[in-house]
Structure formats: structure tokens, C-alpha cells
Amino acid sequence: MRLFYQQKVIGKKSRKLQKIPFSIDEPVTTLQDLLVQLVTQQVQQFNEKMVDTPLHLYLTDQQLDDATQYGKVHFGEKKNDSLQSVDQAMSNMLQAFQDELFLVLHNEESLDSLTTPLTIQEDDVFTFIKLTMLAGRIW
Template sequence: MRIYAKVKSIGKRKPVLELHPFDITSVDTLRQLITQIVKQNVKAFNEERTFTMYLLEEDIETAFEQGKVGFNYKYSDAKQAEQAAIDEALSAFEDGIYKVLHGDVELTKLDAPLHVQDGSIFTFIKLTMLSGRLW
């Protein structure tokens, strides 16, 4: 089954809400959905091989629209631990660091029943912590 995820960070001036496809197996809860998405992202991160040391014109234009142009160079060869990443993602959801919407409905509980269909769209909204002076 293929679903789509959109990621939004409240603090960004130019929101990028591209649809990112994920192929998942059947899930019954938000916990299972987050777990599968994190596993795929960890696998992609750990297998990424950066060998191109130049940017194409379209890469520069896309990065410029997003607000940062760079090589996305990884300075460490360390691999991400899958279970640690899953635990972090679930803990961050429980702590209110990000919200998840299924269509227009906010999902508030990790273990509540979830009805996912092929082509469902989930929006992940990262909430920004505010700090600074009171005036």
C-alpha cells in the first residue's frame, strides 16, 4: 500500500509541502505507521552514498527556493540505530514536538485504531519551541 507524507515546520518562512511516498504494509495504529516510516528513513539514511561533489542548475534552483543551498555532505560515517530512532520519534510525538494529521483530522493517540487506505495523505507538523525575551 502506498501512502503519502507531507512535512511542515512552523518556523520555516517558505513551507515545503511536497508529497513523499511511502510503501507500507497494513497498519492498525499511528504507532505502527510512525514505526514503518522511521524504518524506511533510517534505511535510506544509512544506505545513502554521496559521491557527487557538484550541484546541477536545477538542484541549486530547488535549494534556493527552500532557503538553503549546500552539498548535504555527511561529515560522519556513523549509522543511525533503527530502534533508537523509532523510540525517539514515538517519544517526540508523545511530548508534543510534532503533530500528525490524517487528511484534515488530527491524530492524538498512538494506539487508537487507524484506518489507512491506499493513497492516504498524512501531514507531519514539527512545532517550533519559542525562546527569547519577554518584551
């Protein structure tokens, strides 16, 4: 089944959310089931990119011009070149959700619990909003 997800970080300048397609293979009955499948896919994609990184990195003139418009020129290399653990990523995701570091919306409806039952249809959209802490003192 094909679904979409969007990501938003509060405070970032990009206002338009881009729908990114992903598919689920196993039946999903709760939010936790969905998050487990999505995190597993993301870690696998990250680890595959690590293997496919070319040895000689270069930028074309067009890529250089595009990068200077955003104020950051880089070669796309990763600072951490080790493969990531799916289990560790799963643990981090569950802890972050319990600590309310991100919100999940299913077609604009907030999901507050990992055990929330889901009724998913083709082309549903899940939005992930990463919350940021405010700087300063409480009192």
C-alpha cells in the same frame, strides 16, 4: 499500499507542502504501527545514502546558481557519517510524540494518541507538523 506524507516546520518560509509517497508492507492498525514503519524506512534510506555518497563532490554551474538563490551553497555531504540505529530513531520518535513536539494529521484529522485505531485507504495523506518552542520567559 501506497500512502503519502507531508512535512511542515512552523516558521519555515516554504508554504506549499509536497506530498511524498511511501508504501507500507505490514498491516497497520494504530498510529504507532504506521510511525514505526515510516521511521524504519527513513532510517534505511538515510543509511543507504551514506554508502552511496560519491568520493569526489562537485557542483555544476546550474546547481551553483540554484543554491545561491537560496543563500546556501553546499555539496550535499552529511556532517554525521555514521550509520543510524533504527531502534534509537524509534525511541526518539516515540518520545517526541509523547512530548508533543510534532503533530500528526490523517487526511486533515488530528491523531492525538499512539494507540488511535486507523482505517487507511490507498493514497491517504499523513501530515507531520514539527512544533517549535517560543523563545523568551514564561513570566
